[in-house]
Amino acid sequence: MIKYGSIIYDKKIFFPNNERIEKWYNSVKDIFESTNLNFYLCGASLQNIMYGTNIKTKDVDVVVTGENLDNYLLKNTLNIAMNEGKKLNIFVDIFFREKLFSYIKEYEPVYKIRTWENAVDMKDNTPVYNYSKKDFSVETIIDGLYKITYLSQPDFYTYGKKMMKEGKYELQYKKLNEIFC
DSSP states (O other): OEEETTEEEOSOOOOOOHHHHHHHHHHHHHHHHTSSEEEEEEHHHHHHHHHOOOOOOSEEEEEEEESSOOHHHHHHHHHHHHHHHHHTTOEEEEEEOSSOOOSSSOOOOEEEEESOSEEEETTTTEEEEETTSTTEEEEEEETTEEEEEESSOOHHHHHHHHHHHTTSOOOSEEEHHHHOO
């Protein structure tokens, strides 16, 4: 069992496939559309859906952007999205960023706003992701909503840049409502 903030995954998490991702999106679509936020699919799940590739991935990466941010609405939306993924036994790694970045440009420090500071393996209470390391700065925005600033180039950026350079990632982001119309 792994705990991400208040959400505990107590069942096996499956590799997300296109069918599960579409079911997940259909379960949150109305909520997403009722906000002033933008929701982008990225990473391996995006490549698999758009190009029919079969890149193994443990999660569905979703980047949220927008202006005039209401922190309580954001927290609620992120939690709903993660919980709906949990119902389908997939991990939806959803977070807010002020803007989308490009793997083509040089790395500039970025931040994510998410509903969990650390992910913990419940069997032995050890961190799976630990943002209390020196490479990160963590700020509590409101209870259960955290701003995590990456002070040095994070693994996800290095990996994404490599995949783009090798031609395994053709597209960096695409709005969910443009994929599942």
